[in-house]
Amino acid sequence: MAWKDRIEMSIRDLKRLKAVQVAMDRRITQREAAEMLGVSERQIRRLIRSVRDVGAVGIVHKGRGRESKRKTPEDIRGKAIEMYETKYNDFGPTLAAEKLLEHDGIEISDETLRGWLICAGLWQKRRKRAEHRRWRERKGSFGEMVQLDGSHHDWLEGRGPELVLMGYIDDATGNVYGRFYDYEGTMPAMDSFKRYVKQYGVPMSVYSDRHTTYKSNGKLTPEEELEGKTKPLSQFERALEELGVELIHAYSPQAKGRIERLFGVLQDRLVKEMRIRGIKSKDEANEFLKEYFPKYNKQFRVCPANETDVHVKPPRNYNLDKHLCIKTPRVISNDNTVSNGTQLYQIEEKTKEKNVVVEDRVDGSMRITCDGKSLRYSKITVRPIKERTAARKTTSQQAPAAKDHPWRKSLKQLKNKWVWANAR
Structure with a gap:
């Protein structure tokens, strides 16, 4: 082939x-x-x-899938990291590389060693000094960058529940898209992004704040470190990375001023439009947005520097749900079951692998996959009660204690009784 x-x-x-x-x-x-x-x-x-x-x-690069001929052997990498930990742990990568060659006969470049140490958590990248904030020119083409954020506001003015508007605005044109949700989180972000992609296509990049939905503040797990990952990813970051979309994080509200100003306008205009129509629920509000945003874009959309649309339309049968979902690694138990949350599932087919991934999708469905292949499973609805739990329930049904039992008395009563007894 x-x-x-x-x-x-x-x-x-x-x-x-x-x-x-x-x-x-x-x-x-x-x-x-x-x-x-x-x-x-x-x-x-x-x-x-x-x-x-x-x-x-x-x-596509012709070297895809092939191992580099210039790759440093793993035993040399392991030895270099070990020597750094034992002998040069307070050295910078440049000096450490020189000493590894001089004293240990290990010849590697300082940048190669720097990358190894960062992956091993033995060295941290140095941040560049922040430049003075200045005006940024719009991107040139529609779909080159989209700003994303959630707006918490009493959109229905007390006529219904408080909602969050997951809003999108194109940086080049000011084209607006959005949808209402009950909260700002991973599932609303994924569902709104999926709907955006179906309407316009996959953008080149997304600009968001540092909310935990869009950026993970955790630490790498040992498994992730072994896989060579350099930073933890939130579920939304992981999904966009799989789709080839660059996710850029803003360090201040001013940096994403376009979406912030949009929310200021919508909290005035959109709220009044929904008040006029007497909208009282989330479903009614989302239905209204389908006619509101086209009119809004027609009125306020600006001409980009280049009229080309650079959104990428996925193939017709492309499954976005396999990326835009919450993926949780799980282990198959000896009885061929997998747990997810408080629920237990029986795997219906044989597999030699013990590690699987549970995918909770935006439509409420769930998949259990192994090496990218979906496994058949069934939900276990009846689970046996443990003997210890049953015994505890039996004990709790014993006759109540007498009214003059010591534990029924307050601490103050017991203390006074002890004082009088010792005073005699």
């Missing part, structure tokens, strides 16, 4: 292909395409030649 016949293109590849094709059609310049993808103009020209020669698969 030829190399190009084995390649399966991802959303990330389709995103690169979209930018290259738009540049080939001369709807944007090669420089603009390079800025969208974060590569050089020379790389864009190389990709264009490759796509012209072999077709869409030319966007």
Whole structure:
């Protein structure tokens, strides 16, 4: 089988292909395409030649799936990290690399050692000094960057429950999209992003704040460290990474001023529009947004610097739910069962693997997968009661204590009794 016949293109590849094709059609310049993808103009020209020669698969690097011939052996990596921990633990990577060569005969570059130490948690990246805040120019094309945030507000003015508007605004055009939810969290973020993708396509990047939904503040687990991950990801971060979407985190409300100003306008205009129509529930509010936002965009949308839409439309049968879901690693017990929350599930088919992933999807369904393949399962509704629990229940049904029993008396009464007894 030829190399190009084995390649399966991802959303990330389709995103690169979209930018290259738009540049080939001369709807944007090669420089603009390079800025969208974060590569050089020379790389864009190389990709264009490759796509012209072999077709869409030319966007994929030919080294994908192959181990690098220049990769440093694992035993050398392990020895270098061990020597650093025992002898050079207060050295910087540059000096440590020099001493490893000088005293231990291990020849590696300082940047290679720096990367190893960061992965092992023995070195931290140094932050650059923050620059003075300044005005940022809009992105050039529709879909190049979308700002996302949730607005907590009494949108129905007491006529119904308090809701959260998960809002999206395109940076280049000011095009607005949104939907109401009961709270701001992972599932609302994933569901709203899925609906946005179905309407417009996958954007190149998403700009959000540092809410725990969008950015994890936890620490890497030992398993994640062994997998070579350098930072913990929230479920939303992981989903967007799988889709090839860059998630950018703002350090201040001013940095995402476009979405903040949008919420200020909507909390005035949208609230009054829903008041006029007497909207009292979340479903009614979401139904109204379908007609409100097209009118709003027609009135306030601005012309971008480039009229090209760089959203990537997923293939017709592409399953977004396999990415936009909460994935939880689980272990199959000896009785072939898997627990998720307080519920137990029986795996109906044989598998040699012990590790599975439970996927809780936005539509309320659940999948149990192993190596990407769905496993058949059934919900265990009746579970036996443990003997110890049954005995405890029996004990609690004994006759109540007498009225003059000591434990019925207050602490003050018992203390006074003890004082009088000792005073005699």
